[in-house]
Amino acid sequence: MIWLSMALLWTASATEVHRQAEILLGNNKLAEAAKLCRTALSIYQPGDLGSALLLRDLARIYRLEGYLNKAEAASRDSLGTVERVFGPEDANVAIGLNSLGEILFEEGRITDSRHALTRALDIAEKSMPAKSAHLATILHDLGAVYQMERRYPEAEFFYVRALKIRRANSEQAHVDATARNLATLYRLQNRRSDASRLERGLLPR
Numbered sequence: 001m002i003w004l005s006m007a008l009l010w011t012a013s014a015t016e017v018h019r020q021a022e023i024l025l026g027n028n029k030l031a032e033a034a035k036l037c038r039t040a041l042s043i044y045q046p047g048d049l050g051s052a053l054l055l056r057d058l059a060r061i062y063r064l065e066g067y068l069n070k071a072e073a074a075s076r077d078s079l080g081t082v083e084r085v086f087g088p089e090d091a092n093v094a095i096g097l098n099s100l101g102e103i104l105f106e107e108g109r110i111t112d113s114r115h116a117l118t119r120a121l122d123i124a125e126k127s128m129p130a131k132s133a134h135l136a137t138i139l140h141d142l143g144a145v146y147q148m149e150r151r152y153p154e155a156e157f158f159y160v161r162a163l164k165i166r167r168a169n170s171e172q173a174h175v176d177a178t179a180r181n182l183a184t185l186y187r188l189q190n191r192r193s194d195a196s197r198l199e200r201g202l203l204p205r
Helices: 006-026 030-043 049-065 068-086 091-106 110-127 133-148 152-168 172-188 192-199
Strands: none
Touching: 006 030, 006 049, 030 049, 049 068, 049 091, 068 091, 091 110, 091 133, 110 133, 133 152, 133 172, 152 172, 172 192
């Protein structure tokens, strides 16, 4: 007869609850997903990688619900565990920093967002493939930060890099998002022909 340790049973239970929460999140049932995430979180030991993944999803839920303070706290807790488990230069840390940077941006803390995203980019360029979708997201977000700061040359640099990766990956929805931001940036600089070319779908190469 095989006896499973209680800790193993708890982990299996938490994993299943987390899986159900992700299904609810995918169906935009945010309140129910958050409740399941908190249930699973109570099963894990603090500092476990499983708890970090749960906190990442919980941060996403709080952000979608508009609870940005809670989202930031959950994101920071998740990031701390991921950094401890994988080390400070791991791609998972870059992904966590990107998520944190987006939350800080939505909170209006643009300088803090730029710091988080700049560190994310530094890690991502060392740890991710050159055409990584995650890398493109970081570049896009940095473009938005610099645009908000009215540092237009830097914003263009990051948008164009993001756009090239997204076009190479045939991520049309993401291509359109970056192209729209870049077109807006061009119009802010009275570069109407560049903006019109983008809006017609003639993306810069």
